Amino acid sequence: MKILTAAQTREADAYTIKAEGISSADLMERAAKAFTTWFENKFQPTKEVLVFCGPGNNGGDGLVVARLLHQRNYPVRVFTVGASEKASSDFKTNLKLLPDELKHFHIEEANQVPDLNEDLNVIDALFGTGLNRPVTGIFADVIEKLNSSAACITSIDIPSGLFSDSQTPYEGAIIKADYTISFELPKLAFLLPQHEEYIGEWHVIPIGLSEQFISETETNLYYTTYRDIHYKLKPRKKFSHKGTFGHTLLLCGGFGKMGAAVLAARACLRSGVGLLTLQVPSAGYTVLQTAVPEAMTLADKSRKHLSELPQDINKYNAIGVGPGLGTERITKTAIGQLLATSSHPLIIDADAINLIGSSDKLKAQLPKNRVIFTPHPKEFERLVGKSNNDYDRLRDMLEFCAEYGCYVVLKGSNTAIGTPEGKLYFNSTGNAGMATGGTGDVLTGIITALVAQHYTLEDACLLGVYVHGLAGDLASSKVGDIAMTASDVIDHLPQAFLHLQQSS
Numbered sequence: 001m002k003i004l005t006a007a008q009t010r011e012a013d014a015y016t017i018k019a020e021g022i023s024s025a026d027l028m029e030r031a032a033k034a035f036t037t038w039f040e041n042k043f044q045p046t047k048e049v050l051v052f053c054g055p056g057n058n059g060g061d062g063l064v065v066a067r068l069l070h071q072r073n074y075p076v077r078v079f080t081v082g083a084s085e086k087a088s089s090d091f092k093t094n095l096k097l098l099p100d101e102l103k104h105f106h107i108e109e110a111n112q113v114p115d116l117n118e119d120l121n122v123i124d125a126l127f128g129t130g131l132n133r134p135v136t137g138i139f140a141d142v143i144e145k146l147n148s149s150a151a152c153i154t155s156i157d158i159p160s161g162l163f164s165d166s167q168t169p170y171e172g173a174i175i176k177a178d179y180t181i182s183f184e185l186p187k188l189a190f191l192l193p194q195h196e197e198y199i200g201e202w203h204v205i206p207i208g209l210s211e212q213f214i215s216e217t218e219t220n221l222y223y224t225t226y227r228d229i230h231y232k233l234k235p236r237k238k239f240s241h242k243g244t245f246g247h248t249l250l251l252c253g254g255f256g257k258m259g260a261a262v263l264a265a266r267a268c269l270r271s272g273v274g275l276l277t278l279q280v281p282s283a284g285y286t287v288l289q290t291a292v293p294e295a296m297t298l299a300d301k302s303r304k305h306l307s308e309l310p311q312d313i314n315k316y317n318a319i320g321v322g323p324g325l326g327t328e329r330i331t332k333t334a335i336g337q338l339l340a341t342s343s344h345p346l347i348i349d350a351d352a353i354n355l356i357g358s359s360d361k362l363k364a365q366l367p368k369n370r371v372i373f374t375p376h377p378k379e380f381e382r383l384v385g386k387s388n389n390d391y392d393r394l395r396d397m398l399e400f401c402a403e404y405g406c407y408v409v410l411k412g413s414n415t416a417i418g419t420p421e422g423k424l425y426f427n428s429t430g431n432a433g434m435a436t437g438g439t440g441d442v443l444t445g446i447i448t449a450l451v452a453q454h455y456t457l458e459d460a461c462l463l464g465v466y467v468h469g470l471a472g473d474l475a476s477s478k479v480g481d482i483a484m485t486a487s488d489v490i491d492h493l494p495q496a497f498l499h500l501q502q503s504s
């Protein structure tokens with residue numbers, strides 16, 4: 001699914017209006033109806049609904065929603081804010097359509113905002129995608145009042161005051177919504193950790209914007225959903241054999257961290273790899289042979305740390321390196337050898353990222369178009385550097401991808417995948433139950449297995465991240481997000497792959 005900018009969304013609205021021969025008020029009615037249906041399914045008409053409307057079309061949406069909720073027997077009060085002479089024409093039309101018995105107040109000073117308690121539902125329709133500067137003055141006062149109340153706030157399209165695709169200036173007031181209901185496509189702002197307190201739980205509802213316009217509009221931003229992913233899964237042919245599905249090498253584990261190797265190995269095997277070899281420090285040899293009988297294990301000559309590469313490094317068609325390794329000097333040397341001698345794709349995680357991040361010499365050795373990095377935010381900082389905010393971080397990530405010709409999987413909620421060509425994908429699966437040690441090792445195993453099976457690096461990242469999150473969601477529905485462990489994620493990989501396979 002594409003993510004469009006505010007400007008592109010305005011164009012999509014205008015295109016749809018023209019192509020369908022409807023008025024902009026018709027499209028507003030459609031959007032407000034879709035919102036109202038969501039609201040009705042969520043909230044009973046027991047609590048009073050206070051709708052706060054700004055002067056533009058977002059405010060116009062609010063007016064239509066107020067009218068529709070009133071028709072559906074919700075107790076509703078409308079509050080308009082802002083100079084009436086600036087109001088958009090669809091706002092004016094819909095203000096006139098408010099029935100007489102529906103209470104309407106105009107706010108000029110913040111003290112005119114009524115007392116708000118948890119027995120009220122607030123709908124925030126102050127600003128949408130037409131916001132063009134930080135919110136100050138009376139609008140900021142109203143926002144502050146709403147934010148400091150205990151009422152449940154639902155924002156139409158986007159929390160008012162939040163820029164949808166660039167950094168909101170520091171001085172601007174922003175609504176802290178409990179729910180954000182947006183139209184047609186998600187906005188970039190929804191996917192950034194720094195906006196968690198503003199967005200709340202978000203949903204996107206279709207309003208029939210032109211599919212043709214959306215498909216022809218260029219963007220480098222995508223939100224990966226089931227529809228984008230399921231068809232990528234390759235069927236296993238009848239006469240295929242284990243060689244068909246690749247031979248993976250995992251260079252993982254260290255003294256006290258052999259579990260990382262076990263988790264990566266088990267996830268790799270549960271992701272369809274043909275053959276798996278691990279090389280682990282010799283203290284881990286028995287651990288691996290016992291815990292993962294399907295894998296072949298090579299013992300490093302060092303007892304505690306990775307210190308050497310296996311012979312015939314190029315017989316493995318995907319190599320995953322990093323989980324549990326530690327950052328010993330000898331390990332750094334081995335990683336340097338790996339970068340210099342391997343000719344197949346490398347999936348680089350955890351301590352291997354830390355080692356490369358700390359060495360310009362290793363960075364300079366990175367082969368082009370053959371590397372996937374899978375950092376969490378701290379590892380990302382060591383590899384790419386510190387950024388001022390989430391937008392800068394995404395920009396820095398794409399610059400890094402372009403400079404080194406690599407893929408970066410920046411892990412977290414809505415894991416972001418950057419490509420060397422400048423595309424940015426945000427994942428839609430996963431949950432906070434996955435914020436527990438070892439789940440990243442599982443992801444390394446999955447992506448390495450997919451690369452070994454000859455998925456392109458881009459598809460291996462997209463599919464791997466999606467299926468990892470889906471397994472986490474399935475695990476969460478069984479064991480809950482508090483008790484969930486990395487092993488639970490692995491245990492739900494079969495169901496996750498089946499889910500993708502069955503409906504494809």
Ligand SMILES: NC(=O)C1=CN([C@@H]2O[C@H](COP(=O)(O)OP(=O)(O)OC[C@H]3O[C@@H](n4cnc5c(N)ncnc54)[C@H](OP(=O)(O)O)[C@@H]3O)[C@@H](O)[C@H]2O)[C@@H](O)CC1
Pocket residue numbers: 010013014024025027028029031032054055056057058059061086087088126127128129130131132133134135136139156157158183
């Ligand atoms: N197009 C369609 O058909 C559809 C659109 N839809 C809906 O419309 C929304 C977009 O509507 P929009 O473009 O009218 O912009 P909106 O967010 O209401 O604000 C613009 C107003 O705010 C003002 N203003 C801006 N910043 C300000 C600030 N910081 N402080 C103070 N004022 C500020 C600006 O005035 P000015 O800049 O001239 O001062 C202008 O008056 C979209 O999010 C969706 O909800 C849906 O119904 C689907 C169909």
Ligand SMILES: Nc1ncnc2c1ncn2[C@@H]1O[C@H](COP(=O)(O)OP(=O)(O)O)[C@@H](O)[C@H]1O
Pocket residue numbers: 350375376411412413414415429430431432433434435436437438439440441442443468
């Ligand atoms: N709040 C969250 N929502 C969704 N996924 C999450 C969340 N927190 C963590 N994850 C996922 O869990 C994994 C954690 O990886 P990482 O931090 O490397 O763990 P470890 O190093 O312990 O293996 C990542 O894939 C990340 O996307």
Ligand SMILES: [K+]
Pocket residue numbers: 058124125126127128155156157158159160
């Ligand atoms: K809004």
